[in-house]
Amino acid sequence: MDVEVLGPFLVPLSSALAAFGFLPLARRAGFVDHPNARKQHGMPVPLIGGVVVFVGLIMAGLTTGLWRGEGWGWFLAAAVVLTAIGTLDDIFDLSARWRFLWQGITVALACAASGVYIETLGALFGGGAVMLAGLAGLGFTVLCALACINAYNMIDGIDGQAGGVTLLTLAGVAILSAAAGHNGTGLFAALACLALLTYLMFNLEIPLLRGWKMFLGDGGSTLLGFLVLWLVVAGSQRDGSFPPIVAVWLVGVPILDMLAVFARRLLRGRSPFSADRTHIHHLLLDRGLHPRQALIMVMAMHGAMVAFGVAGTLAGWSELTLTLGTFVAAAFYFSLSFLLGRPRLPVAERL
Template identity: 25%
Template structure:
């Protein structure tokens, strides 16, 4: 009962703090002319305020202050430095673009604080693919790589209005439920706080009058929190899984299903870029949400809603299957779904490329025809003038 009261107060407080301060951020950004300038890849056409993630940062810091003491291993003290590092880097990247390498180094430092806390240590995969004990050095490698992947995957899906917020809300609702059932109330309250901020932000992100983007400041912070929750989920002790509706050995697959949208989109985009001999972090419009908008003609809201619903349904399906199915069968199913989705979206990507090529070819043909017609008209006019001149003579 005490948890429920704290959760309600924390949710309302985080929501109001984000909702009431974002307009102030918008006013400052507009006054200082720090708006995001659209380019050929942008899904928006006008200069739009960014830096919405500033509200996420101080809301989380306040929340961590009020829920301190609930963390058995003083996790809050380890989370705040990592949050601060990513906040500073994200803020700088929103104001003055920095290189992917610099961001990656900052992420490594932020992640190091989390990995050094014993609460997040993954000592076993509990029989997943017959893997049990994990050496500490291997945990550092796996945990660090996993957190880097999640942070950057979430950062990459922030490409259209509402998508990052909707996907984040779905993921955080699931983690809130998991940590509530396992009585890890500290992490449940962090999930609730982050969710409240995203819900408050979503209204502004979808607004046509008071629009704002979360920017790298926001996406790095949200991705960091989600990566922490994922690491903690995989580090849960075996006895707590008795209250969860899936088998202990299926936990890694459940984590992948929760993060299926950012992970699939990142893997797909990286594969396309590498196939085209481009750097993995080079910008383009090959993301899944771009396909839905450019090829299917969906609006930002429709694309975000469809992707969010897919994420939720995918997780529910894997939780149901994970309650009885062995992990090998679930791995086969997961691979099959990913291959199917990859085929569909690669096909659409090919069709979009072909369509663009046809449009460009048609434009070239039209230009050539226009030039030929112009020359013919010039010749006809000249011939007519010559005939008129001879007639006068």
């Protein structure tokens, strides 16, 4: 039997076995996230979600044969290092400066060695393609990687959110890659969705998994951010499965939320990296939504962006149309974010 046929079975199985194996070990070792003023879970939760997803990704690469060529080995090596950096941050609370430095070096080496980096931004304005030569393209890719990695870290604020938005992004990549005939990338993205679904069942504690809750941790969210970055760059640059501007639609809410939060903090004279409760999920929760309702709202917004990018690509819309659409989506998101962030007036004043 072809090993690719077993992929849809082996990937979730390997992730589930990793979950059942590592979760008790994490509890005994104290590798858990403790509740505090900004974290509202009731008891310590193991931070092994990234390991569960990573094991599934390794199996996905084995069953598709991607680890043997096309630069995917460099992705795997960089993913190991980046996940380790995130895990060390979970344990020792690394400074942002050192974390960004080692993330940037790792991404730069992997992209330079594999040739998977941004060389063109496409015909953003309807004319000729905007090209990025050599080091400019590599430097821009590293900048995008740091933004993506940390955006997915920041969006990991309520159960199911980081994994859910990544799931939607990978589904979009899988559809576009398969439609363009790049079945290897498409199958890998689809199998990665199964690894994420396995993690989400534990994270959201479906009825059969009560008491087996886990979080991604910084190691896991770092892995997801890099996975998304690699797939959208490979899909838009090396494979040509979709125009580069579509990557913005596929990444969607995590990037827009990060930019909105940074803007709000800077306008208040604070560091963009200072901690607060101004992410979209915090704003929705502060408006009285239940965490599951907030999750559905964020997933709906992100899903709409992914669907627009996929539909526009398959329908053959111009890159100019897709570019202009990103400004409309950003304006809508920023307006919604700032409106939700406005202080609520007392009932008497509203009357």
